[in-house]
Amino acid sequence: MSTFLVNLDNTIVNVALPGIRTQLHPSVSGLQWIVDSYLMTLAALLILSGSLGDRFGRRRVFGIGLVTFAFGSLLSSLAPSTGWLVGFRIVQAVGASMLNPVGMSIISNIFVQPRARAKAFGVWGAAVGLGMASGPVLGGLLVQAWGWRSVFWTSVPLALAVAVCARVFMPESRSPVHRKPDLIGQALVFVLLAGVIFTVIELPRLGAGSARIHGGLAVVVISAVALGVVERRREAPLIDFRFFRSIPFSVSMLIAVLTYAAMGGFLFLNTIYLQDVRGYPPLRAGLYTLPMALGTVAGAQLAGLLVRTRGTMVALATAGASVAVAAAITGTVIGTDSSLLLLAGYVLLGLGFGCANTPVNNTAMAGMPRSRAGVAGALASSSRQVGQSLGVAVFGAFAGLGVGVGGNRSAAFAAASLPGWCVITGTGLAIIALGIVASGQGARRSAERVAADLEEQ
Structure with missing residues (x-):
């Protein structure tokens, strides 16, 4: 549930951006900062939070993160201006940074068998994908019913409820190796x-x-x-560069950056397109992304099955192909009145996104010592947030170019966003190539060498 909440907050704000712009009057770059202040802070603090969980207790850090996230959500719902909203989003992100890496570490320590771990990460990946992909749907419903502030205050009771459940049901665990914060x-x-x-x-x-x-x-x-x-x-660095000597680990980080950049950019462009270009109200715009959410859940379950039966390469190839085809379809539909093909593109993007999460997590954590699971999980989570923030930053520029002109806004947006769809198509093809690299014998040997080196410390 915590994973769902954090990733829901990554995208639920997107559908509220037009409402925020109407009331607080930020520029396009201001809208990007509202999204990226959260993602940037989350990416920067994930590694430290993972290390703190390993040292001081994962359940304890997890609970503190949930309370901080709830407090930041409450403050964001009360923000009187764009600057205050950006600042309160940073508070939210401080709390959120304590959730994902600690959650991944808990999974790695509880599910030690590869098949069981792959299945657990399949469920985790479904929560990640469902949270991100369903954000626009739930956000559209909330914004249309109660306004943009509702996307923040609704997270408060959920986060507090999860904190209570974690305290009651989650076992405490920590690393036997105590590392000083860097x-x-x-x-x-x-x-x-x-x-x-x-x-x-x-x-x-x-x-x-x-x-x-x-x-x-x-x-x-x-x-x-x-x-x-x-x-x-440093004797105990924040980022242990030895992790990156493992080819599977390094490749999984790069795939995560590419996948989340594509998803983050796609959702940002989609919000501007459906509401500002097609003129849809928030709820209808959100409902248009429902097929994406369904595709994400299906993709996560498919990926878990493929990883267990066919290996990570097949799962990543499926993810990359789905993302590439989705972007190609969407790029040709933008600027027309077609909805059927647009929805088909959304389904395929969700399928690709869901298929990527499980093999990326499994590849990143495979062979890593359990004592370093928190830091490895934090690096994996951080790479996702870096990718998403870069996607919003880069593709937001295309949205600004398309919406900021007069005349035929649909045609202008289609022309301005075309490079973005081409980049996302290339990203899908790159995921396929990187999946092949990460699955070779040399890659597995490098992971074994790094694991042995880390175990000696």
Whole structure:
């Protein structure tokens, strides 16, 4: 349920953006910041939260995260301006960062057999996909009935109820290896991600010649170099670069970034298109994405079956092919009045997204020592949030170009968003290729070497 809540909040806000724009009057870049402030903070803190769960107890950190998430949701529902909403979304993300990696770590420690773990991650993947894909549907219903603030306050009682259930039913677990928090590394990660997101979001508005854009790029380069230097010298780094010597782990991180960038960009473009271009009310726009939610649930279950019976490569190939075909179909339909093909594209995208989660999780965690499950899970979760935030930042620029012009808005949006659909199609093909790389004998041997190296510490 906590996984469903966090991922629901990733996307439920999308359908509320037009309502937020009507009342708070943010620009397109302001709308992007409302979404990406949450995703960026979530991505930056996931690794630290996973490490804290390993050290201080996963159930304890999990409960603190749920209460903080509820508090941030309540504050967001009361935000008087765009700036305050962005700030309160950061509070939400601080709490949410304590949920996903700790949840993955708990799964890894309870389900130690590969087949059982694959099945458990199938259920987890269904919760992730259902939360993200059903966000627009539930958001549309809430916005149309009670306004945009309702998408935040409805999370409060659910989060508190889950916190009580976790306290009663969840067993406590922690790593026998106690690692000191790496606050310097954490700060550098946050600065690096903030610099990247700022540059991507503000580039269309400020232009490539802007001193602020040059400053953003300088911050990205300096923080990236400093992070590499600092982390390699620390005894207990925030990011242990030895993880990335495992080819399956590294490839799974890249696939997660690509998959979530495609999904995040797709949902952001879809919200603008259905409400601002086609003129649909929030509920109808949300209902149009219901096939995507159903496809995600089906894809998650299919992926769990494929991973158990055919291996991760087949599951990832299915995911990549579905994403590529979905984007190709949608790119040709945008700008027309066709709804049948548009819905077919939504089903296929949901199927591909659902199929990707389980093999990515299984590949990332395979062979990792149980004592490092929290950090490995946090890296996997962080890569997803980085991908989604980049998707919103990049594809949001296309939406701004299409909606910000006069005349035939449908044709303008179709032309402006075409590069985005091409990129998502290429992303699907890249997932297939990376799945092949991650499934080879050399990849498995690299994972075994890294696991042995980490066990010695």
